Amino acid sequence: MNKILNLSLRPRVAFSDKALKSVVASKLRVPPSEIRKLNIQKRSIDARKHKVIVHLSLEAVFGKAPVSPSEFFPPYKNVSGSSEVLIIGTGPAGLFAALRLIELGMKPVLIERGVDIHERKKDIAKLIREKKIDGNSNYCFGEGGAGTFSDGKLYTRSKKRGDVDKILRVLHFHGAQEEILFDAHPHIGSDRLPSVIENIRKSIIDHGGEIRFGCRLTDLVLSSGKIKEVVLQTGEHIPVRELILATGHSARDIYELLSKKGILLEEKSFALGVRVEHPQELINSIQYHNDDQMAFLPSAEYRLSARIEGRGVYSFCMCPGGYIIPSMTSENEMVVNGMSSSGRNTPFANSGIVVEVGPGDWGKSEAGKKLPGLNFQMKLERKAFEESGSQVMAPAQRLGDFLEGRFSGSLPANSYLAGLVSSPLHEWLPGIIQNPLKHAFLDFGKKMKGFLTNDAIITGLESRTSSPVRIPRDTQTLEHLQINNLFPCGEGAGYSGGIISSAVDGVRCAEAVFNKNQSVKR
Ligand SMILES: Cc1cc2nc3c(=O)[nH]c(=O)nc-3n(C[C@H](O)[C@H](O)[C@H](O)COP(=O)(O)OP(=O)(O)OC[C@H]3O[C@@H](n4cnc5c(N)ncnc54)[C@H](O)[C@@H]3O)c2cc1C
CATH class of the missing domain: 3.30.70 (Alpha-Beta Plaits)
Structure with missing residues (x-):
């Protein structure tokens, strides 16, 4: 036994x-x-x-006793002849909505502005090599969405454990490592995520779903409080029965389109700041107290938070043994984020350190504008771009110099492959970001002795933490408050943050569409 x-x-x-x-x-x-x-x-x-x-x-x-938990085989049906549901976006929200629809016997048709993983990898290599950004194929856009080239951290604050366990099992079924089923802080890594996403694509197509790449949604045809058709950049019109909109928080053109069409949007709080990077060895020695068995442990993580002048300041998407990457989606903006491979084995530990901002912060400068939070975010990303003077090089400063208001004469070794430019972040980050950041860093230095070192750098701008906009929906039916065949979904709609919670929201939207269809049949 x-x-x-x-x-x-x-x-x-x-x-x-x-x-x-x-x-x-x-x-x-x-x-x-x-x-x-x-x-x-x-x-x-x-x-x-x-x-x-x-x-x-x-x-x-x-002996021959069975191994528990028993193998998991998702109950996918053949949906090739079933009624179609249109999904825009193939991030975690869109893909998991599609998989759930297939379980429920409905046919997902996914529309994606970017290209498949194979082509996307080439575009990302080009971004670093040629320092040019492709507005449809980058670290945020393309098959698998923003999470494809990430750390693939899979933990979430979501309380619904059952939902989360199922998402983890589906990822494992599609090729993620077994450890994600038992580690307290599971992660996949950007070397393994692409094949998991490709396997998910295969499951969708093999069961009768459709995925169309290189198809950007550019317009909506509305009629009697519904979306009648979506229009692609090619000019093609696709009729809509139900639409799951899962375009992520970087699709500013979608917010602009919805706003232009008079579709209700709401402002919401989000967070922005910088990405800090330390030598991983230093983080290991702080977190593992120089334990003599440190070499057997994975690269150490940290999670930090502080409340400064009434604002939350916290670490975001910490990537042990990772890379800082350029994750902007348009020309003339500078955005950084982090990723790491499954082995988390670079000599660097990076993390976003971000400050909460909300509608009260845009103030007079954005008064009367349609999407003020989005404008605020965009302006700062442009400022970061101007400071670096290059499309993908990022402005950076040594942490100690930032705290003491000094320009960094040199920058230490770092993981940012596209190159850093020394920049006085203490001069150009607005006070509402800079002051809470400084106080929080001092607080973090007390919590983690050694964290405050001039061997650490900060880079800007870490600005795509969550959406500055919410697309409001009914809490029960998940339909948009005005447009009753539109299901706003995932991070871009303001209902999730991270891979797992976006996948969970995708599943919920698929179930909402299914329930609506069932009640119509009855
Ligand atoms: C570099 C990086 C690292 C990250 N690391 C982690 C991590 O380790 N763990 C974690 O939990 N989260 C991480 N995140 C966040 C996570 O990736 C997102 O929370 C998650 O991907 C959101 O899922 P989503 O499906 O809602 O949107 P997205 O993943 O943003 O997907 C939206 C999709 O819609 C497509 N799209 C946009 N506009 C259109 C249009 N007009 N027409 C057609 N298609 C369109 C996009 O191309 C994209 O594929 C990271 C993000 C980045 C950028």
Whole structure:
């Protein structure tokens, strides 16, 4: 019979299959050869005390006994002849909406402005090499959406564990590593995400769904409070029954289109600031207290937050062993973000450090404008671009110099492949961002001794954390408050932040469309 064990072990044993098997065998008083498999069910690193401990919950599998949890096969149906649902955007929200529709027996037709992963990789390489941005194919736009070239962190604050577990299982089914099913802070990595996304595409097409790349939605034809047709940049008109709009928070043209059509939008708070980068070794030694078994542990993470002058300031999308990347979507703007591979093995640790801003902050300068939060965000991205003087080089400053108001005469080694330009961020970041940032950094330096070092750099602008706009929808039916066949979905609509919560929202929108169709049939 299989045995379940809860163990608290030192890293050297916990992260070695052989050593772990021998500890389990000795606990169970059996020879290691009798254990067929160790099936880890939960793993978390506890670095609160001086000696780091790894907590494990695992199942020792013997003989021919079945391994639990049992294999997961999503119940996809053949939907080739079923009624169609149009989905705009193939980010996590759009893809998971499509997969759920297939389970429910409806046919998803996905429309994507960008190209498939294979071509997208080439465009991203070109972005670094030729320093030119393609407005439809970049780190945010294209197959898989903004999460494709990311750290692939999969944790979320979502309380609905069941939904999250299913998303993780679907990702694993499509090729993500097994660890995402048991690690407390799972992540996939940008070397593995593209093949997972390709496998999801294959599932959608194999079951009768459709995906059309290089098709940007440019217009909507409205009639009697509904969207009658969508218009693509090619001039093609596609009739609409139900539309799931999952275009992400970087699709400014979509907000502008909705606003032009008189479709209700709401302002919302978001956050922006800088991306800080330290040597990973330093973060490891702070977080793991120079533990003598540090070498067996993964690159360390951190999560920081402070409340300064009534504003939240927090770390965002921390990427251990990662890269800072240029994630703008148009010319003349500068935006940075972070990604890492599954091994998280560069010598650098980066994280967004962002300050909450809200409708009260745009003030007079944006008064009377249609999308004031969006304008505020855009203006700062343009300023960051002007400061670097190049399409993809990013303005940067040493952290200590930023705090002391000094220009950095030189910049340390860093992960930003397109090149950094020394810039006085202390002069051009607006006070409502700069002052809370400075105070928060001082606070973070107290929480993590060694964090405040002039070997760390900050780069700008970390501005695409969440959407400055919400597309309001009914809390029950998930339909737009005015347009009753429009289902605003995911991060761009203001209902999620991150890969998992966007996927969960995609599933919810698919179910809402299905429920609407069921009630019409009844
Ligand atoms: C570099 C980077 C790293 C990140 N790292 C992480 C991480 O580690 N963990 C995490 O949880 N989150 C991470 N995120 C955030 C995460 O990627 C997003 O929260 C998530 O992708 C949002 O999903 P979505 O489907 O709502 O929108 P998106 O992923 O933005 O997808 C929107 C899609 O719509 C398409 N589209 C836009 N406009 C149109 C149009 N007019 N016509 C047709 N198609 C259109 C876009 O091309 C895109 O494919 C990261 C983001 C970036 C940019």
